[in-house]
Amino acid sequence: MESQSQIRVRYAETDQMGVAYHANYLVWCEVGRTEFIRQLGVSYAEMEAAGVRLAVADAHLRYRAAARYDDEITITTRLTEARSRMVSFAYRLTRNRPDGSHEVVAEATTDLVSIDGTNKPVAIPADLRRRLEAAVGSFP
Amino acid sequence: MESQSQIRVRYAETDQMGVAYHANYLVWCEVGRTEFIRQLGVSYAEMEAAGVRLAVADAHLRYRAAARYDDEITITTRLTEARSRMVSFAYRLTRNRPDGSHEVVAEATTDLVSIDGTNKPVAIPADLRRRLEAAVGSFP
Amino acid sequence: MESQSQIRVRYAETDQMGVAYHANYLVWCEVGRTEFIRQLGVSYAEMEAAGVRLAVADAHLRYRAAARYDDEITITTRLTEARSRMVSFAYRLTRNRPDGSHEVVAEATTDLVSIDGTNKPVAIPADLRRRLEAAVGSFP
Amino acid sequence: MESQSQIRVRYAETDQMGVAYHANYLVWCEVGRTEFIRQLGVSYAEMEAAGVRLAVADAHLRYRAAARYDDEITITTRLTEARSRMVSFAYRLTRNRPDGSHEVVAEATTDLVSIDGTNKPVAIPADLRRRLEAAVGSFP
Numbered sequence: 001m002e003s004q005s006q007i008r009v010r011y012a013e014t015d016q017m018g019v020a021y022h023a024n025y026l027v028w029c030e031v032g033r034t035e036f037i038r039q040l041g042v043s044y045a046e047m048e049a050a051g052v053r054l055a056v057a058d059a060h061l062r063y064r065a066a067a068r069y070d071d072e073i074t075i076t077t078r079l080t081e082a083r084s085r086m087v088s089f090a091y092r093l094t095r096n097r098p099d100g101s102h103e104v105v106a107e108a109t110t111d112l113v114s115i116d117g118t119n120k121p122v123a124i125p126a127d128l129r130r131r132l133e134a135a136v137g138s139f140p
Numbered sequence: 141m142e143s144q145s146q147i148r149v150r151y152a153e154t155d156q157m158g159v160a161y162h163a164n165y166l167v168w169c170e171v172g173r174t175e176f177i178r179q180l181g182v183s184y185a186e187m188e189a190a191g192v193r194l195a196v197a198d199a200h201l202r203y204r205a206a207a208r209y210d211d212e213i214t215i216t217t218r219l220t221e222a223r224s225r226m227v228s229f230a231y232r233l234t235r236n237r238p239d240g241s242h243e244v245v246a247e248a249t250t251d252l253v254s255i256d257g258t259n260k261p262v263a264i265p266a267d268l269r270r271r272l273e274a275a276v277g278s279f280p
Numbered sequence: 281m282e283s284q285s286q287i288r289v290r291y292a293e294t295d296q297m298g299v300a301y302h303a304n305y306l307v308w309c310e311v312g313r314t315e316f317i318r319q320l321g322v323s324y325a326e327m328e329a330a331g332v333r334l335a336v337a338d339a340h341l342r343y344r345a346a347a348r349y350d351d352e353i354t355i356t357t358r359l360t361e362a363r364s365r366m367v368s369f370a371y372r373l374t375r376n377r378p379d380g381s382h383e384v385v386a387e388a389t390t391d392l393v394s395i396d397g398t399n400k401p402v403a404i405p406a407d408l409r410r411r412l413e414a415a416v417g418s419f420p
Numbered sequence: 421m422e423s424q425s426q427i428r429v430r431y432a433e434t435d436q437m438g439v440a441y442h443a444n445y446l447v448w449c450e451v452g453r454t455e456f457i458r459q460l461g462v463s464y465a466e467m468e469a470a471g472v473r474l475a476v477a478d479a480h481l482r483y484r485a486a487a488r489y490d491d492e493i494t495i496t497t498r499l500t501e502a503r504s505r506m507v508s509f510a511y512r513l514t515r516n517r518p519d520g521s522h523e524v525v526a527e528a529t530t531d532l533v534s535i536d537g538t539n540k541p542v543a544i545p546a547d548l549r550r551r552l553e554a555a556v557g558s559f560p
Contacts, residue, residue, distance in 0.1 A: 011314065011324075012161050012307040016154040016209060016468075019539075022476040023152060023450075026443035027292040034291065034350065044291075045350045048436075056442040059481045066475075066539060069156060070314065070325045119439075119486060151454065151464075152447040156328075159399075162336040163306035167432040170303075174431065174490065184431075185490045188296075196302040199341045206335075206399060210454065210465045259299075259346060292443060294436040296489060301432050349436060 001135040003036040005075045009067050019066035025106050026059060029091045032075035033110075036089070040131045052125060054087065054112040061108040065095065072096040073105065078139060082132035084123050085114045090139055141275040143176040145215045149207050159206035165246050166199060169231045172215035173250070176229070180271045192265060194227065194252040201248040205235065212236040213245065218279060222272035224263050225254045230279055247279075281415040283316040285355045289347050299346035305386050306339060309371045312355035313390075316369070320411045332405060334367065334392040341388040345375065352376040353385065358419060362412035364403050365394045370419055387419075421555040423456040425495045429487050439486035445526050446479060449511045452495035453530070456509070460551045472545060474507065474532040481528040485515065492516040493525065498559060502552035504543050505534045510559055 007028055015021040037044045047053075067073055074094050081088040088111045094102040116122040124132065147168055155161040177184045187193075207213055214234050221228040228251045234242040256262040264272065287308055295301040317324045327333075347353055354374050361368040368391045374382040396402040404412065427448055435441040457464045467473075487493055494514050501508040508531045514522040536542040544552065 008311075010307060011155055011310050012163060014156040015151055016156065016158045017473055017475065018156045019475075021152050022479065023443045023446035026446065027290060030291050030443075031288075043350065045348075053437055055437065055439075055483070055486075057483050059442065059479075059483075061479045063475070063477050063479075068325075070323065148451075150447060151450050157333055157335065159335075162339065163303045163310075166303035166306065167430060170431050171428075183490065185488075193297055195297065195299075195343070195346075197343050199302065199339075199343075201339045203335070203337050203339075208465075210463065291435055292441050295431055296434040296436065296438045298436045303432060 001039070001137055002076055002078045003032065003039045005032045005035040005077070007031055007073050007075065009069050009071045009073060011069055014069050019068055022061070022063060025061055025063070025093065025108065028073060028075050028093060029077075029089070029108050029110060032077035032091050033089055036077040036079065040135060042128055042131065047128065050125070051117050052122065053115050055115050055119075056110050057086070057113045058111040059108065061106055063106050065103055065105045067093070067095055067105045074102070078137045079132060079135050080109070080138045082129065082136055084129070085121050087112050087124070087132060092139060141179070141277055142216055142218045143172065143179050145172045145175040145217070147171055147213050147215065149209050149211045149213060151209055154209050159208055162201070162203060165201055165203070165233065165248065168213060168215050168233060169229070169248050169250060172217035172231050173229055176217040176219065180275060182268055182271065187268070190265070191257050192262065193255050195255050195259070196250050197226070197253045198251040199248065201246055203246050205243055205245045207233070207235055207245045214242070218277045219272060219275050220249070220278045222269065222276055224269070225261050227252050227264070227272060232279060281319070281417055282356055282358045283312065283319045285312045285315040285357070287311055287353050287355065289349050289351045289353060291349055294349050299348055302341070302343060305341055305343070305373065305388065308353060308355050308373060309369070309388050309390060312357035312371050313369055316357040316359065320415060322408055322411065327408065330405070331397050332402065333395050335395050335399075336390050337366070337393045338391040339388065341386055343386050345383055345385045347373070347375055347385045354382070358417045359412060359415050360389070360418045362409065362416055364409070365401050367392050367404070367412060372419060421459070421557055422496055422498045423452065423459050425452045425455040425497070427451055427493050427495065429489050429491045429493060431489055434489050439488055442481070442483060445481055445483070445513065445528065448493060448495050448513060449497075449509070449528050449530060452497035452511050453509055456497040456499065460555060462548055462551065467548065470545070471537050472542065473535050475535050475539075476530050477506070477533045478531040479528065481526055483526050485523055485525045487513070487515055487525045494522070498557045499552060499555050500529070500558045502549065502556055504549070505541050507532050507544070507552060512559060
């Protein structure tokens, strides 16, 4: 399974180099992750309301090309691993060219740990874990 | 009473116009407000822990000159009004020139309402309110 | 004329009060402004490439209700004034409820001045100004 | 050589989990990098004015502990490699406890490539490169 989300680069996200500031890519990955979890049939907002939060423990980004103001970016998200207290996601961010082709602007991975309201590690609820395990995949 | 805070414009805060993106000025005002409240002898973090939060209800910014990457900005904060459930702050943001002079980059005002953990309006605790009332001032 | 843009509140945009941080509303207004200008048949990116930039000179926000993580927000944008070197926009931000109704979360206005690549005021190009003047409207 | 920078976690930087949002750590690393380059006797602002920019090509962050609102964070920055068109930095972010001790909140590395005004790779100017090479070090 993979999810696809679209964002448009905001003026606020550019920097004086004339490109999207690199930290924003992590925000876009989170937009992709939210969508992926929604497609599992769980909203992340509901998960949090139930006392389970996913905190980023590790993030790795490789920047391939600049994203620019008003570019349409597609975030493709896959779940690469699902364990009792940790899940790993991989992301591919592509720029949609006017001619319909795509250019990879970045690839990223994040590991997230499941924590409770007091920031202690906690097992992912069984129902959610089953759905996560069934959705594991990876980029070819 | 007035407080003074210093920030340095971050690269992340610039946009492709080569200046600090305008929404960041609101963040800097909040840096000034945090410092003002700290100087009253209360930390905003403690206030929140006690269940009282100040939510911005109104904000007005007038931009006078561009702030640029690596500029040192001084945020001068004054409390212009303190009522039972609302406080108003005024801010003057100046750029520190290398020759020691200052240039006003923006002026702003914000009204904040006191709310509890469920976002309901609540009276500011008596002790804090007394300190706030004693600190009311305004820009000449 | 008015434009409508949709955004979904990002996790990155929340703060520890559990609501969208107030400075982000200015970013969302800019998303609305970009869309409004695009609907005029000009992209803001092209305008900048032609050497004309619109810098925010004044911003006023009134917050009516909290926007929360994953809320869908509609930004309705109108152009309230178009002069030789200045344009004014008004925004209404509404939260889309699951039942299809809307709640106003904020109203805002911004004044923007037209500047060239050296940050000097410059007249808005005649063609763009005609389109802007024809699009002036206001909220009832 | 290493540089040390201090920041205080801003309210704007928190998220609804009650901790600093993870993408902000990349911004803080950039604050550290700016300071490191300044201590070499070059300001990054001057470097950019001379047409050389350092674009982030790779970033890796490992989050060790939560940083919270109003925490004082020290960013220790080292330059781990300096080549003709690429430099690598390592960062250690620590939270300053009231008792004077420190807790590591994150460690990170970034690779940056030297590009010109048209985003083409370009050799780092000889003078700067000599200073960079002399400053290479690493965390024990």
